[in-house]
Amino acid sequence: MAKWAMVIDLDKCVGCQACSLACKSENNVPFGSPDEQRRRLDIFWHKVIAASRGEYPNVNIEIIPMPCMHCEHPSCVPVCPAKATYRREDGIVMQNFRRCIGCKYCMVACPYGARSFNYREQEEEEYQRPDLPPDLGLDTKAYIGPWPYPHRTHGVVEKCTFCFHHIDQGLKQGKRIGIDVVPACVEACPTVARAFGDLDDPRSNVSQLLASRNSLKLREEFGTEPKVIYLPR
Amino acid sequence: MELTYTAIEGGSKRYYYALAALAAVALAGLVGFSISYVEGHRVFGSSNVIPWGLPIVVAIYLIGLSAGSLILSSLTYVFGQERYKPIARMAVFLAIVLIFGAMIAIAVDLGRPEKAWRLFMFFYLNNMTSMFALNGILYGGYFVISLVYLGSILANKAKLIKPIGILAVCWAALVHMGTGAIFGFIATREIFYSPIKPLEFLSAAMVSGLALLILAVFFTLKVTGRSISNEIIFSLRRLLTILIIFLVILVLVDKLTHLYSPNRDATVFLLTGRYSPLFWVGQVGLGYIVPLIILLNPKTNKNIRWIMIAAASVVIGIFFERLALVIPGLAYPLQYYPGDIQGVWGQTGSFPIMPAEVILSVGMFAFLGVLYFLGLKFMDLLPSSTESKPAHGSAEVEPAPGGQGVD
Numbered sequence: 129m130a131k132w133a134m135v136i137d138l139d140k141c142v143g144c145q146a147c148s149l150a151c152k153s154e155n156n157v158p159f160g161s162p163d164e165q166r167r168r169l170d171i172f173w174h175k176v177i178a179a180s181r182g183e184y185p186n187v188n189i190e191i192i193p194m195p196c197m198h199c200e201h202p203s204c205v206p207v208c209p210a211k212a213t214y215r216r217e218d219g220i221v222m223q224n225f226r227r228c229i230g231c232k233y234c235m236v237a238c239p240y241g242a243r244s245f246n247y248r249e250q251e252e253e254e255y256q257r258p259d260l261p262p263d264l265g266l267d268t269k270a271y272i273g274p275w276p277y278p279h280r281t282h283g284v285v286e287k288c289t290f291c292f293h294h295i296d297q298g299l300k301q302g303k304r305i306g307i308d309v310v311p312a313c314v315e316a317c318p319t320v321a322r323a324f325g326d327l328d329d330p331r332s333n334v335s336q337l338l339a340s341r342n343s344l345k346l347r348e349e350f351g352t353e354p355k356v357i358y359l360p361r
Numbered sequence: 362m363e364l365t366y367t368a369i370e371g372g373s374k375r376y377y378y379a380l381a382a383l384a385a386v387a388l389a390g391l392v393g394f395s396i397s398y399v400e401g402h403r404v405f406g407s408s409n410v411i412p413w414g415l416p417i418v419v420a421i422y423l424i425g426l427s428a429g430s431l432i433l434s435s436l437t438y439v440f441g442q443e444r445y446k447p448i449a450r451m452a453v454f455l456a457i458v459l460i461f462g463a464m465i466a467i468a469v470d471l472g473r474p475e476k477a478w479r480l481f482m483f484f485y486l487n488n489m490t491s492m493f494a495l496n497g498i499l500y501g502g503y504f505v506i507s508l509v510y511l512g513s514i515l516a517n518k519a520k521l522i523k524p525i526g527i528l529a530v531c532w533a534a535l536v537h538m539g540t541g542a543i544f545g546f547i548a549t550r551e552i553f554y555s556p557i558k559p560l561e562f563l564s565a566a567m568v569s570g571l572a573l574l575i576l577a578v579f580f581t582l583k584v585t586g587r588s589i590s591n592e593i594i595f596s597l598r599r600l601l602t603i604l605i606i607f608l609v610i611l612v613l614v615d616k617l618t619h620l621y622s623p624n625r626d627a628t629v630f631l632l633t634g635r636y637s638p639l640f641w642v643g644q645v646g647l648g649y650i651v652p653l654i655i656l657l658n659p660k661t662n663k664n665i666r667w668i669m670i671a672a673a674s675v676v677i678g679i680f681f682e683r684l685a686l687v688i689p690g691l692a693y694p695l696q697y698y699p700g701d702i703q704g705v706w707g708q709t710g711s712f713p714i715m716p717a718e719v720i721l722s723v724g725m726f727a728f729l730g731v732l733y734f735l736g737l738k739f740m741d742l743l744p745s746s747t748e749s750k751p752a753h754g755s756a757e758v759e760p761a762p763g764g765q766g767v768d
Contacts, residue, residue, distance in 0.1 A: 167713070168408040168705065177707070179700035192698055203549060209493035210479045211486060227486075229479050230402075230472015232412035233493055239549040241695050241706070244409050245472065248401040282401030283472025346697055350548060 130305070130326040131219045132290055133355040134314065135334045135343070136193055140321035143191035148174045150316030151195070154291060156280075158250045171244040173288040174313055190361065193322075195313060196221060196242040196288035197346065197354030204234035204243065212285075219355060220290045228284040235285060239347050240354075243287045250280050290324075306333055327355065364446055367745045369585050371738035383730040390724010393717045394469055402472060404717040410710030411691040413470070415722045418683045420466035421540050422569070423729075424500070425562065425679065427459035428537040429570015431507060431529060438514070438526040444593060447744040448578045453511045454742050455577060455733070456533070456570075460504055462729040467500075469721060492543045499539045503532050515741060537566040544686065551627035552690035555615050564608040569679035571601050572652075572672040577733075579669060587743060591665060598668050602656045605675065609649050612682075627693045631685070635709065636692060639685040648678020688712050 151157065151174040160170025173195070180189045202221050204213050212227035213234050223243075235243045291311035298309030306325030314322040325332035338357060345354045369376075397404050407414035434452035436442045468477040479486050480497040487494040510529045513521040538559035544550075545558025555561075575597050582589045619628035631640055652671040654661075661667035692710035694702065701707060736742060 164403070165705070167403075168410050168708075168710070169403050170409075172409075175706060177697055178703040179698040179707075180703055181700040189703070190698065190700070194697065203547075206488070206490040207492065207547070208488055209491040209497065210476070211488045227479070228473070229476040231470070231493055232407075232472070233491065233543075235409070235412040236553075236691065237547050237549055239695060240697060241409075245402065245407075245412060247403040247408075249399075281473070285472070 129217050129328075131328045131355070132198070132295065132305075133219075133325065133327040133334050133357060134195065134198075134290070134311070135323045135325075135337045135357050135359060137321045137323075137337070137359040138190065138192065139359065139361045140319045141191050141193060142319055142321075143176060143178065144318060145176050146316045146318055147193050147195075147313035147322070148172070148176055150312040151288070154312035155289070157286070158280075164247070169247040171246060171286055173242075173244070173286065175241075192346075192358070193313070194240060194242070194346070195311075195356060196290070197240050197352065197356045198288075198290055200353035200355065201351060203237045203239060203350065203352055207233045207237045209233065216292075218295075220292050220295075221287075222289060222292070223285060223287050225281065225284045225286075230283040230285065232285060239350050239352065243285050245285050246280065246282045249282045365745045366450060366741040367743060368739060368741050369737050369743065371734075376734070376738075380731060380734050383727045383734065386727035387724050387731055390721050390728065393721035393724060396717050397469075397721065398474065404715055406713045406715045406718055408710060408712075410694070410708075411688060411712050413687050413691060414712065415718045416466050416470035416725075418680070418687050419722050419725060420463045420470065421543075421562075421687075422680050422683045423459045423463035423466060423725075424540050425537055425566035425683075426570050426573050426676075427456045427463060428503075428533040428563070429566040429568065430459065430574050431456035431510075431533040431570075432567055433571055433574055435526055435530040438522050439530060444596070447582075447589065448574065448593065450511075450514055450742045451578060451581070452574055453507060453514060454736050454740065455574065457504070457507050457511060458729050458732045458736065460500065460507065460536075461732070462725055464500055464504070465728070466722075466725055469725070492539065492546055496536075496539045496543065499532070499536045503529075503536045506532050534563055537563045544690070549695070550690050550693075551619065551624060552631055552686065552693065555619070557611060557615055561608070561611045561615060564604065564611050565679055565682055568601065568604045568608050568648075569676055571597060571604060572675035572679075575601070575672040576669060576676065579665070581737065582743065585737075585743060587745075594665060594668060595663075598656060598662060598671075601672070601675070602653070605649060605653055605656070609653075612644075612649075626696075627690075630693045630709075631689045634689065634693075636685065636689040639681055639688065643681025644678060644685045646678070647674045648682055652678070 152159065155173060157171050157173050164170045174193065176191060176193045178189055178191050180187055182188055198219060198221050200219065202213075202215060205215055205221065209231060210227045210229045212224045212229070213221065214224070215221050230245070232245055235245060294309050294311060295305055298305055303309045306323070310324045314324045323333045323337055325334035327334060329335060334357075337359065341359050343357050344360055345357055405414050405416075430452045434449045434456070437445045437449035468474045471477055480493065481501055483489070483494070483498055487497065489495065506525065506529045510522075510525045513525055541559035541562030544553040545555050547553045575594065579589065579594065616628060616632070619625065620632075631637065651674045655667050655671040655674075656662050692712065694707050694709055696702070697706070
């Protein structure tokens, strides 16, 4: 089984936010109103933070794109009471809207702020994904997983999925994951700062990138072992 | 002296007025909930920075009051302290009402309250490593056990009462320690993360439960024209003083440990940041200092009125203790990366006071008041007023003023 990971080269990142936009349009994540943004009610599956150190004129700002880290030992999975958050065998941490009861415990437990709560009924509920089979529901044997969500309802927690619909479909079609098929944010990056691939495969682009340079993970002190790995500037 | 219990007659106009007023407020709370259910949680003050708001605060507060109240009933039924017997039934009944309210509060806080039943599909649909799922077992069991406990007390099954009482008290302690574990096990939030959180919660539960019991007993017995010996209040006062001191020690140890470097920023934020008044004025001031001054001062601690003020101050202060845990604990921004995180991602969370949320929370308390009043009418909870009046003298029933003693 593959172990999907993303490598982000901070040296190449220019902070253009193309990844955030690509994520929003690919996954149909709603845009918030200015009022919602001020109150932090809007949904972000992907964010770009800027961390500054020092005072002018000796100041250094680092731009860090942050999708969900898809940790090896995620802190959100053990706290979920409803089995709505789970880790797939290929290491992707998933959120099932149908099981989610909206207790928000995972948002409290996540050290990366990767999760957003859906605070209002969205105008556009349908996911326009005609290329995927219809969702059949939990009670049928033909249950195919939480995608595509037939309705986006308020009151559940959402998060980045590493665009697993691309990966699953690509695997079925025999495409090369990481080269032909990548998550939307990787595809959109104009400076090729992002790479996606299989950590277990020594010939994959992520493994080779990690071997080439020093790397860092965010908040390693929690022992979550994130699978979004950064190459420092 | 043989002690008998009786229900209040509950036929007076004032009883019905109070009941109607509380029911109206509870109905307003229901409206608030309906709005939040239709509109989504944006009508609440919570946000993606502070995901938990007032309903969770109310829930853990009510669980605390309930557990504390039930534990104190053990003084009579487990440890055989006969002098507390006049108030023991009320303690158990109060515990049941309050845990019911707490379960409602938790359901109301869920984004999808219609899926709350999933919390009780133990081991089947639940992930049992979650403290929420474990607490589902604890709360559900607690509710059932305390119902059986009250039933056996009302039916005077002397053989049943003691074993069930022991079970109920141990379970109540577990319930509130489990609630503390919801917070204490979360390593991400530095203010929450503490091994003594369960113990701190239990101790706060006993303090607030006892204070509420003192208030409820005193006002209920007073307005229903029953006599209560000051001796009971005075001995409960001594217990309250000891429990508050114990709680202060636990909180002090917790905060001092968190203040020790490194990793002290979140606690410094709690003590000096924008939410520090919740801690200093609410929790420390109202919860600890004011009641301790009153209860330790020999001039005031012999005066029933002052003791009631102290108890009310404790009940309010412990509410602020919950608030000062949840809100600042979540508001402190997560440090994704060393340095100052610019823009919205590094901002301290804000928690606006939203009308729907406040109405909902107040309505929940009012609903518990309704339940309490109805319980007084339909169950034999209060000691008969044998000394001063004949049994039918309780017809001149008056409600507790302002709901202070009942919510």
